[in-house]
Amino acid sequence: MPESADLYERIHSVVSRIPRGRVATYGQVARLAGLPGQARLIGYALSALDDRSRVPWHRVVNAQGRISARRDGSPMSILQRLRLEREQVRFDVRRCIPLDLFRWRPAQGAPGCTFRRQT
DNA sequence: CATTTGACATCTT
C-alpha cells in the first residue's frame, strides 16, 4: 500500500474492518494503521466522516472502554451507545465496555499460528 | 504564516 495514501483513508480502512459486536480503542486503531502513538488522529479522522459513510465509527472507544464525549457537546455519543447496544455490546454500571470481552482481536491466531503483526 | 483546538494515550507527580 502506498505510503502517500491519506492518513484518514488508512484510518477509515482499519475502522471498517472492526466486526459487528466488537470495539477497538483509538490507540489500537492507530497502531493497526501504522501510526503508533497517534491515537488523537483517529478521532479527527472519524469526525471528518460523512453521515452517509458506512464506516462503523461507533465501534471505536477510548482506552478505558468508554465512549469519548464530544467537546462541542453534540449528542452523537448517545447514538454511539445505541448502535453498540444494538450489536449486543454491553456496558457496565460505570458506562464502560469490558474490553476483555468485546475488544476486537484482529487475525485471532489459532494455536500454533506463527502470524506476527507489523514487526 | 503562527496559534489554537480536538472523538486520545501514557507517563509523572
Added chain:
DNA sequence: TAAGATGCCAAAT
C-alpha cells in the same frame, strides 16, 4: 487513585 503534563498531527482560525 486522581489530577496534571507531554507527545503527536491535521484542520480550522
